[in-house]
Amino acid sequence: MVLSKACTYGVLASLYVAKQSENKSYVSIRDMSDELNISFHFLTKILQKLTAEGILQSHKGPKGGVLLARPAQSITILDVVLAIDGEKVFTECVLGLPGCGAQRPCPLHNHWVTVREDLKEMFTAKTLAATSDDIRELGLRLSLD
Amino acid sequence: MVLSKACTYGVLASLYVAKQSENKSYVSIRDMSDELNISFHFLTKILQKLTAEGILQSHKGPKGGVLLARPAQSITILDVVLAIDGEKVFTECVLGLPGCGAQRPCPLHNHWVTVREDLKEMFTAKTLAATSDDIRELGLRLSLD
DNA sequence: GTAATAAAAGACTCTTTTATCTTAAATTAA
DNA sequence: TTAATTTAAGATAAAAGAGTCTTTTATTAC
Ligand code: SF4
Ligand code: SF4
Numbered sequence: 246m247v248l249s250k251a252c253t254y255g256v257l258a259s260l261y262v263a264k265q266s267e268n269k270s271y272v273s274i275r276d277m278s279d280e281l282n283i284s285f286h287f288l289t290k291i292l293q294k295l296t297a298e299g300i301l302q303s304h305k306g307p308k309g310g311v312l313l314a315r316p317a318q319s320i321t322i323l324d325v326v327l328a329i330d331g332e333k334v335f336t337e338c339v340l341g342l343p344g345c346g347a348q349r350p351c352p353l354h355n356h357w358v359t360v361r362e363d364l365k366e367m368f369t370a371k372t373l374a375a376t377s378d379d380i381r382e383l384g385l386r387l388s389l390d
Numbered sequence: 391m392v393l394s395k396a397c398t399y400g401v402l403a404s405l406y407v408a409k410q411s412e413n414k415s416y417v418s419i420r421d422m423s424d425e426l427n428i429s430f431h432f433l434t435k436i437l438q439k440l441t442a443e444g445i446l447q448s449h450k451g452p453k454g455g456v457l458l459a460r461p462a463q464s465i466t467i468l469d470v471v472l473a474i475d476g477e478k479v480f481t482e483c484v485l486g487l488p489g490c491g492a493q494r495p496c497p498l499h500n501h502w503v504t505v506r507e508d509l510k511e512m513f514t515a516k517t518l519a520a521t522s523d524d525i526r527e528l529g530l531r532l533s534l535d
Numbered sequence: 536g537t538a539a540t541a542a543a544a545g546a547c548t549c550t551t552t553t554a555t556c557t558t559a560a561a562t563t564a565a
Numbered sequence: 566t567t568a569a570t571t572t573a574a575g576a577t578a579a580a581a582g583a584g585t586c587t588t589t590t591a592t593t594a595c
Binding site (some may be wrong): 271273274275280288290292293303304305306307308309310353 | 569570571572573585
């Protein structure tokens with residue numbers, strides 16, 4: 246798995262929040278966890294991290310929940326991935342060799358670097374706004390089942 | 391991490407065996423684990439799987455060890471990856487959604503499929519023979535440090 | 536045949552990730 | 566100001582992945 250489960254949940258949740266974000270009200274984590282079929286408390290932790298990283302803002306109490314901290318057009322899926330799994334996704338060696346770099350690269354290196362960059366490009370190219378719009382247009386559900 | 395640790399160890403070990411395979415004698419797992427700095431018993435388990443999958447052949451007793459079961463030119467890195475981590479590396483959804491396929495794909499799908507195929511192509515293109523030759527020519531060490 | 540060697544097999548431990556449960560703090564509405 | 570709601574925080578548990586240890590089995594060399 247390229248991304249951790251926490252990270253994929255974070256991406257799904259971000260898209261869900263983006264999709265709801267026309268209603269100016271906060272998005273309930275409980276509703277979200279029900280809709281997406283993700284454990285409430287686990288999701289809460291992930292969203293806390295996204296909040297700490299400045300991608301979401303949260304609000305306690307009745308009518309509380311989370312919202313995008315910035316316009317959905319300005320947040321890419323890459324932003325969410327980096328907030329949760331960090332840079333390592335895009336810097337790691339495919340053979341897990343530590344400290345092995347581009348100087349004297351092994352036969353896999355060049356190809357691997359293009360794969361990694363293509364993956365990063367994929368996440369960079371998609372904003373939450375564009376992606377959630379597409380998802381809505383296609384009538385796709387984000388749920389885990 | 392795209393590949394499990396067991397899988398990266400398996401690839402490194404296969405390349406090591408391929409490199410030694412001019413000497414017709416069996417390659418000692420103990421020597422290999424020392425050279426590659428991989429836990430002996432853990433490596434043994436991985437090699438057992440490669441043996442069961444028909445990639446290696448093994449021999450017990452003094453002068454025992456493992457050998458490639460087929461010519462190094464006929465074994466790709468993909469073969470090793472599939473033997474250990476299986477097809478899922480190349481079939482999984484990047485968002486971890488189960489049973490979600492190409493019919494009504496999400497906005498990430500097409501790009502993701504090309505990334506996955508490129509990764510698979512990378513492993514397919516490299517035989518153990520060619521890769522270990524390149525590694526020898528470059529004077530690279532496979533060790534984990 | 537015996538002793539030494541080396542892989543096979545399986546039990547066991549440690550670590551990380553994933554998931555759950557409990558309590559605390561903040562906010563709202565009555 | 567009180568009760569209800571909802572996120573924050575942190576402890577705990579379960580599962581998976583990684584690594585270790587012990588015993589068994591097969592083979593070689595003497
Ligand atoms: S040169 Fe090879 S082993 Fe080193 S980081 Fe690149 S892909 Fe990994
Ligand atoms: S359509 Fe999207 S969610 Fe479904 S398998 Fe493809 S990448 Fe994953």
